[in-house]
Amino acid sequence: MTEPSTLVVLPVLTERNRHFWQGGAQGHLTFLRCQTCGYYLHPPIPVCPVDQSKDLKPEAVSGRATLASYSVNHHPWLPGFELPYVVALVEIPEQPALRLTTNLVNCPLDEIEIGMALRVVFRHFEDPGGDVWLPLFEPDGDRP
Numbered sequence: 088m089t090e091p092s093t094l095v096v097l098p099v100l101t102e103r104n105r106h107f108w109q110g111g112a113q114g115h116l117t118f119l120r121c122q123t124c125g126y127y128l129h130p131p132i133p134v135c136p137v138d139q140s141k142d143l144k145p146e147a148v149s150g151r152a153t154l155a156s157y158s159v160n161h162h163p164w165l166p167g168f169e170l171p172y173v174v175a176l177v178e179i180p181e182q183p184a185l186r187l188t189t190n191l192v193n194c195p196l197d198e199i200e201i202g203m204a205l206r207v208v209f210r211h212f213e214d215p216g217g218d219v220w221l222p223l224f225e226p227d228g229d230r231p
């Protein structure tokens with residue numbers, strides 16, 4: 088789905104974060120990963136915090152997550168958000184403590200549960216500085 092980019096604040100793409108914001112073009116949630124020890128880095132930084140390696144490359148993960156925390160927002164802080172919207176902190180199963188702040192979508196408010204199984208969906212925004220695919224999360228109906 089393409090929506091006008093004027094309605095949301097889009098990230099500024101850099102060579103360090105482009106994989107994350109544009110991985111959705113291929114349907115992939117992508118993190119920088121240390122090629123020496125396998126550690127995923129998010130947000131992306133130039134050196135692995137585990138072994139100080141600079142051999143880092145973007146790698147796709149499964150796109151699955153579990154809901155760690157959330158808040159329901161009823162205030163229109165920015166134009167273009169449908170109210171209410173849900174800010175979610177999700178845990179990526181590929182690595183303990185690999186977490187992502189995102190939005191929960193396609194989920195009735197009374198069905199939100201901490202620990203629920205989620206999967207990534209992408210919302211595409213066209214932007215002259217480089218299109219962005221925002222990674223959002225929805226209930227994963229294929230898992231309990």
Ligand SMILES: [Zn+2]
Pocket residue numbers: 121122123124125126135136137138139140
């Ligand atoms: Zn490392």
